[in-house]
Amino acid sequence: MKRIPSFLYTLLIPILLLACNTEQKEQSAAAGDSTDTAAKTPAAKKKTIVFFGNSLTAAYGLDDPSQGFVGLIQKKIDSLKLNYKVINAGVSGETTSGGNSRIDWLLKQPLDIFVLELGGNDGLRGIPVSETKKNLQAIIDKVHTKYPEAKLVLAGMQIPPNIGQKYASDFRAVYADLAEKNDLTLIPFLLEGVGGEAKLNLPDGIHPTAEGHKILAENVWVEIKDLL
Incomplete structure (x- = not known):
């Protein structure tokens, strides 16, 4: 070689x-x-939960709105590291008619879960139950049409029988009827364990204290946790 x-x-x-x-x-x-x-x-985009309601959702009367049940749901979600962000779309004094008027604007932003909490002010004002039911159905229809894949939750409400036993009974039945008709997740009574309990409500006897909102948050969480 x-x-x-x-x-x-x-x-x-x-x-x-x-x-x-x-x-x-x-x-x-x-x-x-x-x-x-x-x-x-990018990190996975967070899904959106919208709470659409009145002063209960808006945490009326609390110095810190994050102490309301909606804020507590966000804290619960964060503690479990679930990929959801909560939007509080509560407006104090809102009726179902008012909610039906503003829902179109709200639906300009995407959402994955929609929690509808309206009707209490209708009951306190004695608005005909048929009107309340019609408005709630209209809101549900608009959400379904805009976001057919979104999951809807309906927060049930009750009013004192002193307004009239039949009216109170018919009012309470609206939520179960709508939930069954539209196949929605139902929170039977948002104020369960809080309504009528003086120590858990502000002096007006209507709006929960911070402690009351903790119970509301549990009432909501029990029903929505499986949707997340």
């Missing part, structure tokens, strides 16, 4: 070094691209 002349070694060494350097650069660049891609990949 012939020996390679020494001058050829002098030529081959730089070529081999150049090839090794080029390969290392390509590997580094590939690794860099992979790192950049990972860094640029």
